[in-house]
Amino acid sequence: MSDVFISYSVDDEKKAKEVHKLLTSYGISTFLAGISLEPGDDWSDEILGNLNTSKWVLFFASKAACKSPAVQQELGIALGTGKQIIPVTWDIKPEQLPAWIKGKQAIDLTKGRIENLRPTAEKIAKQLKSDKVTTGIIIALLGVAFFYASKGK
Numbered sequence: 001m002s003d004v005f006i007s008y009s010v011d012d013e014k015k016a017k018e019v020h021k022l023l024t025s026y027g028i029s030t031f032l033a034g035i036s037l038e039p040g041d042d043w044s045d046e047i048l049g050n051l052n053t054s055k056w057v058l059f060f061a062s063k064a065a066c067k068s069p070a071v072q073q074e075l076g077i078a079l080g081t082g083k084q085i086i087p088v089t090w091d092i093k094p095e096q097l098p099a100w101i102k103g104k105q106a107i108d109l110t111k112g113r114i115e116n117l118r119p120t121a122e123k124i125a126k127q128l129k130s131d132k133v134t135t136g137i138i139i140a141l142l143g144v145a146f147f148y149a150s151k152g153k
Contacts, residue, residue, distance in 0.1 A: 003030070003055055005030075006058045007071050008071065009067075012065060019088070028124055028128065047074070059088065061097055066098055086105075086106075088106065091110075
C-alpha cells in the first residue's frame with residue numbers, strides 16, 4: 001500500500017503524473033489512480049485501500065478538483081481518518097481554497113514549478129525512513145523479548 005495518496009481530478013492528470021514521478025524518485029510509495037491501477041483491479045477497493053493506508057494526502061486543489069464529487073469523497077475520508085492533507089494549487093491561489101481546507105498551508109505551483117514540491121518530498125522521505133528504522137527496532141526488541149520469554153518457560 002502507499003505512503004502518499006494523490007487526490008486529483010482527471011482533468012489534472014498530467015500535472016499529477018509529474019508529481020508522482022518526483023515523489024517516487026525519492027523512494028516514496030505513491031498512489032495515483034491513473035498510474036497505480038492495473039487492468040482488472042476493482043478501482044473503488046484499490047482507491048479506498050490506498051487512501052486508508054497512506055499517511056499523507058496531496059490534494060491537487062484545482063478548479064476542477066474542487067468541483068469533483070470523487071475528490072470531495074476522498075478528502076472527506078482523509079479528514080475523517082486524520083491524514084496529513086497537503087493542498088497543492090496551480091490554477092487557483094491558496095487563498096481561494098475551500099473554507100474547510102483553507103487553514104492548511106498549501107504548496108503554490110501557480111508559476112508551474114514542480115520544484116516547489118521538492119522540500120515536501122524530502123521531508124516525507126526523511127519521515128518514512130525514520131519510521132521504518134523505528135519499526136525495525138521495535139520488531140527486533142519484541143523478537144528478543146519473545147525469545148527470552150520462551151526460554152524462561
